[in-house]
Amino acid sequence: MSVAPDLLAEFEARGLVHQSTDPAALREWLATPGRRVYAGFDPTADSLHVGHLVALMLLRRVAAAGHEPVAVIGGATGMVGDPSGRSEERNLLSPEELAANIAGVDRQIRTILAAAGPAGPLAGRVHVVDNADWMRDVGYLTFLRDVGKHVPLAQMLGKDSVKSRLERDGGLSYTEFSYMLLQAWDFVHLADALDCRVQIGGSDQWGNITAGIELGRRLRGCDLHGITCPLLTKADGTKMGKTAAGAIWLDPARTSPYRFYQYWINLNDDDAGRCLLRLTELPLEEIRSLDEARAATPAARETQKRLAAELTRLVHGEEGLAVARQATDIFFGAEITAIDDAALTEIFADVPSSEFPRSALDGDGLALVEALEATGLAKSKGAARRTIEQGGGYVNNRRVADVAYRLTPRDLAGAATLVLRSGKKSYALARFR
RNA sequence: GGGGAGUUACCCAAGCGGUCAACGGGGUCAGACUGUAAAUCUGAUGGCUUUGCCUUCGCAGGUUCGAAUCCUGCACUCCCCA
Known part of the structure; x- marks a missing residue:
């Protein structure tokens, strides 16, 4: 039987391990290829953000090491809201919002995991599941008897996510307090259904992960493992992304x-x-x-x-x-020439645009000063004039030094669009229809 | 209730009869420098049909050839005494 590359060593070399359960046991289990390892993503918005990249990359590394990544979308946990790393109670999402969020997150996870890593195409070896699928039909009483009964309150109260919130004025609701039970049950379920025995996540997930490990031991007598990675922060202390x-x-x-x-x-x-x-x-x-x-x-x-x-x-x-x-x-300054409107629109997606009648360019054309004011690049024509005088006026990234300059069809970069700029980085798109 | 101080452009703040669209600082904008950073330096900063014109100095009147500056009334803010 082949031996899988040492995933844990890879994680360590890249500074991805913050805490982990017994490394020796973990290493041993991961030595056999084809192991399943999971990470969860709660659908709090219809898109993931940069902060989720670490977890997504962890799953890709899992795949690259010859294992099978399991991405769990929190259709059920998202109904409740994870208190971890949060200072205040979350607002509940409506079922419609949640459904839309799940769809968006699901697509992104699949795209990123399916893309070929060093291990080649991953099709068929990636699992994307929604925990609502196994949680939805579990009755409350059943859950209390089958799961809740096996979790000591002292253990739950000992988690940082709970402690820190209890010390604050806002406290936390019973609903959020229960969150860890759901995530714990996810882990046990995945162990049952997929023989998935490792969960990875951000350092704020340690409490939830160990809750699952504990539950697995009590309920099934099985050994589950967890790894958390340090939260990615910038040198100035702010969160990455x-x-x-x-x-x-x-x-x-x-x-x-x-x-x-x-x-x-x-x-x-x-x-x-x-x-x-x-x-x-x-x-x-x-x-x-x-x-x-x-x-x-x-x-x-x-x-x-x-x-x-x-x-x-x-x-x-x-x-x-x-x-x-x-x-x-x-x-960053390249002059804009002969580029089609679609590309311009895409490139300048984040930039405000204004519409002008096509006829404005005819005859004498449109005064640049007026265009700068109309697009909001200058607060008044006086300000626009000043900007041009000081060398900060650009049409299609070409500096215009003449205050009296008038825009004519010659200035169009695309079929009906031209790009105005004030100073180094303020852009506006002017469309002529 | 009595006495005093104040209200100036985005913010702070000078000006106390003409040279005031109004000193200075902050902010902002532009330029230079630079690693698409930070710092630094330079310039600009009421509006416009811009060598000129128009509108601004709490609000409304008045004096004057001329007012942000003097007078009257009003509004608001602050301080001291009761």
Whole structure:
């Protein structure tokens, strides 16, 4: 019988282990290929965000090591709300919202897990399941007798997620308090149904994971294992994937591929190095050489570029990466010529656009000053004038120094669109119909 | 109830009869520098049909050739005494 690559060692080498149950037992169980390992995703929104990437990548690594990843979507647990890592009670989601969220999350998980890793196509070896499927029809009384009876209250009260909330003013509801029982039962169910004996998750999941392990021992006398990985934070202490403008989502409709790409490009050196290790599948030697390159020529930003490329390709595919790169060229000054409107619209997805009648370009054309004001790039025509005088006015990324400049059909970058810019990074799309 | 101080552009704040669209600081915007970071430096910062015009200095009147600046009334804010 073949022996699977040492997954645990891989995790450790990449700084992905925060806590784990007995490493020796874990290693032994994982030595046989084809083991099933699970991670859960609660459908709190219709898209996952950057914070979920660690767990998704963990599952891919599981697959790459010859095992079978199991992604559990929390259709049932999402009904209740996980108190872990939360300072306040969650609002309940309506069943409709939840259904939409599950659909969105399911699609993303499948896309990312199905994509070929170093192990090749994973079709047939990836399990995506919804815990509502086994939870929905369990009656409350049954649950209390079969599950609740085997969980000592002292154990539940001892969990950080509960303790920290009880010490706060808001406390927590019975509903959220019960959350860990549901997740614990998931683990036991998966052990029964799929012989899945390892659960992985973020460090805030340790309490929920051990609750499952404990339940498995009491109920089945079986050995379950758990691994948590450190929460990914940035050097400034903020959570990875959060920006002033909100979370970085995986859904291109929420966060354009360009902005997704830029998020990684803009990381500082240390954060980028850590992400390379934890979020990509680049071989360790390659990461080491990028570390050296970064130390030698930090300005080249090779780490950030590589990181952004890897992750954008994973989440948005080759096309998404191509668009993001094209958008990057454009946003950093490349003059815009002969590009079709569809591409422009896609590249400038995050940028405000204004409509003008096509006839505005005829004759003398439209004063640039007016266009800048109308698109909101300048608060008044005076401000627009000032911007141009100071060298901050651009049409299709070409600097316009003439305050009296008028836009005519010559200035269209696409069939009916042109790109206005004020200063370094404020863009607006002007469409003429 | 009595006495005093104040209300200026996004914020703070100077100005106390003409040279005031109004000093200075913060913020913001633009430029340079730079690693798409931070810091730094420079310029701009009421509106417009911009060598000029129009509207702003709590609100409403008044004095004056001329008011943010003087007078009257009103509103609001703060401080001290009761």
